[in-house]
Amino acid sequence: MKRKASWENEPFPFEEYFVSAHGKAVFHFPISSNFCLSLIEGEVFLAEDALYRLEKRKGEVLERCFPLEKIEEARFYGYTGIAVCEIRVEGLWLEFCRSRGKDKKNISQLVRIVNEIADGSLQAKDAVFVPKSSTCPRCHRPYAPGSQVCHHCDSKKRFSGRLLAMVRPQLLGILLSMILFGATTLFNLVIPMIQRNLVDGFLQNSDIEYAVSHISSMVLVVLSMALVRVLIVIFSVCRNNLLSRVSNKTVVKMRGDIYRHIQTLSVAGISRHTAGDLISRVSRDTEEISNFLTHQLPNILEQVLTLLFVGTMLFSTDWRLAIFILLPMPFVAILFRVIWRRTQKLYRRQWFESANADTTLHDIFQGVRVVKVYGTEKSEIAKYDKVIANLRDVSVRSEYVWSSLMPYANFLMQVGNFILLYYAGTHILEGQMTIGELTMFTSYVSLIYSPLRWMARVPRMLQRTMTSVSKVFEVLDEEPDVSDAENAREMTIRGEIEIDSIYFGYDENENVLENVSVSIHPGEMLGIVGRSGVGKSTLINLVMRLYDVNKGAIRIDGVDVRDIAQHSLRSQIGVVLQETFLFSGTVYENLVYAKPDATYEEVIRAAKLANAHSFIMKLPDGYHTVVGEKGYTLSGGERQRVAIARAVLHDPKILILDEATSALDTETEKLVQDALAKLCQNRTTIAIAHRLSTLRNATKLLVLDKKSVAEIGTHEELLKQGGIYHDLVMAQRQMSAIKKTKKNPDSL
Amino acid sequence: MDQSFENAVTVFYLNPENCRFYMTEQKILMCSIPTLSFDARVFLAKAFPFEKNEEYLSVLNEEKQEVGMIRDLAVFPEETAELVRSELEKRYFAPKIKKIVKVNERFGFSYWEVETDFGRLSFTVKDIQRSLIRVSEERLFVVDTDGCRYEIENVNELDRKSYSKIQLYL
Numbered sequence: 001m002k003r004k005a006s007w008e009n010e011p012f013p014f015e016e017y018f019v020s021a022h023g024k025a026v027f028h029f030p031i032s033s034n035f036c037l038s039l040i041e042g043e044v045f046l047a048e049d050a051l052y053r054l055e056k057r058k059g060e061v062l063e064r065c066f067p068l069e070k071i072e073e074a075r076f077y078g079y080t081g082i083a084v085c086e087i088r089v090e091g092l093w094l095e096f097c098r099s100r101g102k103d104k105k106n107i108s109q110l111v112r113i114v115n116e117i118a119d120g121s122l123q124a125k126d127a128v129f130v131p132k133s134s135t136c137p138r139c140h141r142p143y144a145p146g147s148q149v150c151h152h153c154d155s156k157k158r159f160s161g162r163l164l165a166m167v168r169p170q171l172l173g174i175l176l177s178m179i180l181f182g183a184t185t186l187f188n189l190v191i192p193m194i195q196r197n198l199v200d201g202f203l204q205n206s207d208i209e210y211a212v213s214h215i216s217s218m219v220l221v222v223l224s225m226a227l228v229r230v231l232i233v234i235f236s237v238c239r240n241n242l243l244s245r246v247s248n249k250t251v252v253k254m255r256g257d258i259y260r261h262i263q264t265l266s267v268a269g270i271s272r273h274t275a276g277d278l279i280s281r282v283s284r285d286t287e288e289i290s291n292f293l294t295h296q297l298p299n300i301l302e303q304v305l306t307l308l309f310v311g312t313m314l315f316s317t318d319w320r321l322a323i324f325i326l327l328p329m330p331f332v333a334i335l336f337r338v339i340w341r342r343t344q345k346l347y348r349r350q351w352f353e354s355a356n357a358d359t360t361l362h363d364i365f366q367g368v369r370v371v372k373v374y375g376t377e378k379s380e381i382a383k384y385d386k387v388i389a390n391l392r393d394v395s396v397r398s399e400y401v402w403s404s405l406m407p408y409a410n411f412l413m414q415v416g417n418f419i420l421l422y423y424a425g426t427h428i429l430e431g432q433m434t435i436g437e438l439t440m441f442t443s444y445v446s447l448i449y450s451p452l453r454w455m456a457r458v459p460r461m462l463q464r465t466m467t468s469v470s471k472v473f474e475v476l477d478e479e480p481d482v483s484d485a486e487n488a489r490e491m492t493i494r495g496e497i498e499i500d501s502i503y504f505g506y507d508e509n510e511n512v513l514e515n516v517s518v519s520i521h522p523g524e525m526l527g528i529v530g531r532s533g534v535g536k537s538t539l540i541n542l543v544m545r546l547y548d549v550n551k552g553a554i555r556i557d558g559v560d561v562r563d564i565a566q567h568s569l570r571s572q573i574g575v576v577l578q579e580t581f582l583f584s585g586t587v588y589e590n591l592v593y594a595k596p597d598a599t600y601e602e603v604i605r606a607a608k609l610a611n612a613h614s615f616i617m618k619l620p621d622g623y624h625t626v627v628g629e630k631g632y633t634l635s636g637g638e639r640q641r642v643a644i645a646r647a648v649l650h651d652p653k654i655l656i657l658d659e660a661t662s663a664l665d666t667e668t669e670k671l672v673q674d675a676l677a678k679l680c681q682n683r684t685t686i687a688i689a690h691r692l693s694t695l696r697n698a699t700k701l702l703v704l705d706k707k708s709v710a711e712i713g714t715h716e717e718l719l720k721q722g723g724i725y726h727d728l729v730m731a732q733r734q735m736s737a738i739k740k741t742k743k744n745p746d747s748l
Numbered sequence: 749m750d751q752s753f754e755n756a757v758t759v760f761y762l763n764p765e766n767c768r769f770y771m772t773e774q775k776i777l778m779c780s781i782p783t784l785s786f787d788a789r790v791f792l793a794k795a796f797p798f799e800k801n802e803e804y805l806s807v808l809n810e811e812k813q814e815v816g817m818i819r820d821l822a823v824f825p826e827e828t829a830e831l832v833r834s835e836l837e838k839r840y841f842a843p844k845i846k847k848i849v850k851v852n853e854r855f856g857f858s859y860w861e862v863e864t865d866f867g868r869l870s871f872t873v874k875d876i877q878r879s880l881i882r883v884s885e886e887r888l889f890v891v892d893t894d895g896c897r898y899e900i901e902n903v904n905e906l907d908r909k910s911y912s913k914i915q916l917y918l
Contacts, residue, residue, distance in 0.1 A: 034837060034841050034866065035837075038866060038867070039866045039867060039869075079838065079839045079840065079841070080797070080839065080840045080841060080842065080895075080896075080897060081840065081841035081842055081894075081895070081896035081897055082838065082839070082840070082841040084838060092772070092774050092776075093774065093776055093789070094774035094775065094776065095774075095775060095776075095838070098838060100841065100894075100896060101841070101892075101894040101895055101896040102871075102894045102896065104894070345916055348916060349916050352877055352916075352917070355877070356877075463854075467854075
């Protein structure tokens with residue numbers, strides 16, 4: 001049999017191979033390409049003068065080399081589960097390398113570097129490549145998306161340390177409650193001992209005279225028992241009060257910390273999560289952690305104390321009996337473990353199915369109009385029936401497992417009692433043991449199984465808590481993409497905007513805007529025109545600095561937006577979007593959102609200016625009418641006018657209108673347009689509109705096409721140019737002519 | 749009916765008579781369609797990637813605009829079909845899971861080790877319930893944290909041990 005080369009089953013030392021053949025590389029990274037149903041391991045190397053791809057195929061190393069001077073351009077393609085880098089050499093495109101999706105960040109970095117080398121802005125020797133592995137270098141397990149924290153290697157110790165730091169203000173309270181827990185446990189364990197004294201000393205004493213003469217001692221014993229009970233009650237009350245205070249404070253603090261951190265994240269950062277996901281982290285996961293810290297942790301102490309104390313008591317009283325009693329313990333522990341493992345799986349399944357049923361319901365209710373319109377009630381009912389039938393089946397199974405295994409476990413636990421009864425019975429008859437000791441032993445036996453039963457749940461409980469902890473830290477570890485510079489300035493804006501050769505893409509592999517430049521003087525209005533998805537809204541998001549440009553700069557009054565404090569910048573920009581979101585609350589509260597100290601006169605003036613006052617006065621409670629999800633439903637036009645009034649109150653230096661009137665009918669549009677016209681006066685305005693008539697007041701129009709500026713000029717200039725804008729205007733005129741004809745067929 | 753509307757809704761189906769696929773020396777897939785005076789690089793996209801691997805393939809130009817559609821690759825000569833398949837291989841990478849070696853859950857992530865038609869692979873799945881795309885009762889896709897897909901052609905054909913590892917999520 002042919003012996004395989006030793007490296008055929010191990011990672012091939014590509015780096016060694018490369019260094020011996022070509023010298024040191026500037027950087028390199030591994031790839032694995034799919035060819036004909038097999039994955040081929042390889043590595044990409046950038047040397048000072050050439051780009052190499054090395055691959056191990058059929059026991060040989062294949063090498064492809066492209067001198068950098070011949071590479072004219074590089075392109076990245078991200079496909080389903082695969083990333084490709086293509087290069088153009090002497091006018092012809094070819095695939096340089098491809099790899100599994102996990103390497104896409106490295107490949108896109110390579111493309112950027114090669115392009116910078118090709119356009120002369122970078123020397124290959126100066127290229128900086130940061131291996132962006134999505135896997136942990138220690139355990140090779142992938143990181144969570146957007147995170148560089150390995151849940152496997154990031155030890156529990158580190159998590160625990162951070163967690164303790166997070167709850168430090170409540171640490172004293174937690175410790176105190178643990179002490180109280182310990183004390184009540186110990187008191188509970190003392191009671192059987194007192195009982196033994198009572199039984200043996202008085203109740204079982206055959207010497208009646210002795211008992212009568214020592215009646216006061218018996219009263220003392222009974223009183224001590226009552227005292228212990230009272231102490232247990234007092235300690236429990238204190239403990240419970242303390243716990244509820246500590247746990248509430250802990251939850252509030254954690255929620256506050258996470259919420260504050262989320263607010264510092266950029267729009268891109270927040271968009272990486274769904275709203276539901278973030279809500280769950282802020283509310284459910286913090287609750288879970290707090291519950292663990294304030295309830296489960298002291299509980300652990302209670303159970304461990306019980307186990308230790310009872311164990312010691314049993315062994316010190318009669319070690320042989322203790323061994324007999326503890327004999328079934330391992331079996332009980334194993335059985336409980338089995339029951340838990342089985343039921344846990346089923347309970348989780350039950351949880352999944354229940355969540356599934358909720359999602360199905362949510363979907364149906366959300367889309368109830370569609371269901372009604374298409375008359376698909378029956379199929380929706382069938383769908384839901386199927387989902388709840390699954391839930392029913394799993395619930396029945398888990399209940400079955402629980403109810404058929406638990407009696408065995410309980411019986412096993414009783415076995416200790418049988419042994420005890422036999423052993424103690426014979427010893428009592430032989431006079432070697434007292435009834436009091438038997439009573440005490442019986443109490444302890446029942447106590448010792450409780451920690452066992454409980455401990456079977458500990459691993460799952462710990463795992464659940466650690467999951468919540470890691471989810472919370474995952475959010476807290478996220479660095480804001482857009483943050484204030486160290487010397488960020490607070491400044492009063494005049495309104496001059498200069499967009500200087502900017503490049504931007506939401507995904508670093510694909511630019512949405514390329515080399516866009518335009519300047520707007522204070523008080524001017526810039527209209528942005530272009531087809532859907534061309535980057536109009538992106539451009540205004542960049543002006544507001546919701547994202548940072550990749551290349552180039554946006555300056556306001558000559559200062560780069562990255563050097564202006566975000567709060568200062570955004571507090572002077574007003575925005576009216578296509579869809580206005582009104583918070584649950586009164587119309588008044590929604591209006592003063594941007595200026596909480598506005599007077600009633602200012603509010604009414606703003607509403608009048610926005611043509612909103614008249615409709616607000618028709619609402620049942622005027623400005624105090626509750627709107628939003630739980631309140632009065634305003635129409636699209638009404639909401640827009642509230643938004644405009646809000647912007648008027650805000651009195652911004654720069655106004656941004658993103659399709660502010662596109663969702664309105666012609667009549668309402670006219671009202672909103674008039675309001676907007678008043679608002680735009682003497683204010684730098686950037687407006688996006690599909691209906692070009694909306695932009696008739698614009699000082700300048702910018703036509704975006706294919707990621708960059710296609711045309712720029714006034715309405716008349718662009719019409720004369722006969723380009724994209726001209727065609728758009730003509731098409732819209734045609735459309736409105738058709739509409740008019742349809743309305744008045746006689747006009748034909 | 750308006751001619752422009754007719755053009756907008758009519759799909760131009762490609763067949764061996766109206767087009768020719770070929771590969772450049774640089775292994776770039778090209779397509780020539782004489783009736784459209786088109787002869788340039790093309791990209792492929794499956795219209796129904798979960799159900800039809802070689803049917804309803806959209807043929808796109810460099811601007812990612814559709815120039816035509818392959819209704820069924822089987823009507824093309826084997827040589828051409830191979831060219832198209834090799835291009836699809838570049839575009840879609842979804843190994844088929846044959847055996848599930850390990851699925852460990854930790855902190856809301858599950859770490860999978862599987863045997864596939866591309867050999868043994870490991871990947872991580874976040875929120876497993878949401879990362880399973882159920883195409884039918886038997887067939888499903890697992891999507892990992894990098895967005896890569898792994899196909900289980902028939903869950904019922906998995907061996908007992910493999911099945912038990914994912915039974916909870918099915």
